[in-house]
Amino acid sequence: MSGQMIDSINPTAKTIGTLIGTLILGLTFQWQVNSVVALLCLLFLVTSKRTNPTTLLKIMVPITLISLSYFFTGWIFSSEQALFALANNSVPSPSGKDFVNGLKLGTRIFSFAMLGISYSLTTDPHELIASFIQQARMPMKMGYAILTAINLTSLIQRERDNSKLALQVRNIPVKPFDTKPMFTMMIRMVRWSERLSLAMESKGFSEDRVMQMQMTIKRRDILFAVGLPMLIAILGFAVF
Secondary structure: OOHHHHHHOOHHHHHHHHHHHHHHHHOOOOHHHHHHHHHHHHHHHHHOOOOOHHHHHHHHHHHHHHHHHHHHHHHHOOOHHHHHHHHOOOOOOOOHHHHHHHHHHHHHHHHHHHHHHHHHHOOOHHHHHHHHHHOOOOOHHHHHHHHHHHHOHHHHHHHHHHHHHHHHHOOOOOOOOOOHHHHHHHHHHHHHHHHHHHHHHHOOOOOOOOOOOOOOOOHHHHHHHHHHHHHHHHHHHHHO
């Protein structure tokens, strides 16, 4: 499955496939299955045109460190003998069974994280909301609310900076966790949202309008929604 294909998968189908696949993965405890899922998700990320390499690197470093910490914890301190040796200030000697236990813990954390990362970095938020509205029958008002929250994040930060600057110009001290700029920002944002709502109503942005972004379900979308969970289930039964 190429990166172009993972980018073009319908977001609703991708959500269903990823969610069911995650639930099935939670029922398996084999490190081989976890490794295959993690590699598959890494393939999605590397070949996707939407993946920012810098963002991916910033996310992968802490996830890898956390997975390694779980691996060494499960490897060295998994058996009762190791805990007894640790209590007696001696060096524990992990066995092969302990090593496998560490692999299970480390790869389990890594595989779950990779599923979430591959989903978030290869899915466009606007296509996701449009697909939820059209295919998942999400209410239009809820979809607009989510899009507003996504698009206004930078505006909220800019309004907070402007409110803080306005207080400083009037020689009013502003502490790091002061509520004064937050209160001013909330007033401005409420007024701005009222003007935006009125402007949208005047231009016919109602629930009955036709959306410009039309999302459809194709055969490859159904294949992904069914194929990814089935692949994880087959791998789980095969290894078991």
